[in-house]
Amino acid sequence: MNELSIVHGLLKDLQDESKKHGVSHVSRVHIRIGSLCTIVPEALTFAFETASEGTVAEGAEVNVGVVPARGRCDKCNIEFDLDMDTSMFVCPQCGRTAAELISGREVEIALFRGGS
Numbered sequence: 001m002n003e004l005s006i007v008h009g010l011l012k013d014l015q016d017e018s019k020k021h022g023v024s025h026v027s028r029v030h031i032r033i034g035s036l037c038t039i040v041p042e043a044l045t046f047a048f049e050t051a052s053e054g055t056v057a058e059g060a061e062v063n064v065g066v067v068p069a070r071g072r073c074d075k076c077n078i079e080f081d082l083d084m085d086t087s088m089f090v091c092p093q094c095g096r097t098a099a100e101l102i103s104g105r106e107v108e109i110a111l112f113r114g115g116s
């Protein structure tokens with residue numbers, strides 16, 4: 001996955017959010033990425049720092065958190081982690097392949113307002 005194109009998308013969201021809330025400068029951003037996204041956190045941080053120049057997030061501290069991939073079994077109504085060996089969601093109770101992926105593919109950004 002291309003970190004820079006992701007960052008451009010996130011920055012656009014950030015600008016829109018800032019404008020909506022009248023925020024002129026963002027001091028800290030937190031980015032959550034799903035573990036199934038093939039994103040390198042360090043590369044994402046670097047891309048963000050580079051791309052945010054001249055935006056409300058210029059100079060902001062960047063935190064990247066990885067959200068573990070989880071699936072859900074409809075039959076047992078339980079949630080469980082991805083089996084990293086097989087890269088498959090197999091229900092530990094009934095052995096079925098999970099019907100639903102509940103996390104692991106998201107890329108989300110949260111901003112923290114800074115002083116002007």
Ligand SMILES: [Zn+2]
Pocket residue numbers: 073074075076077091092093094095096
């Ligand atoms: Zn099950």
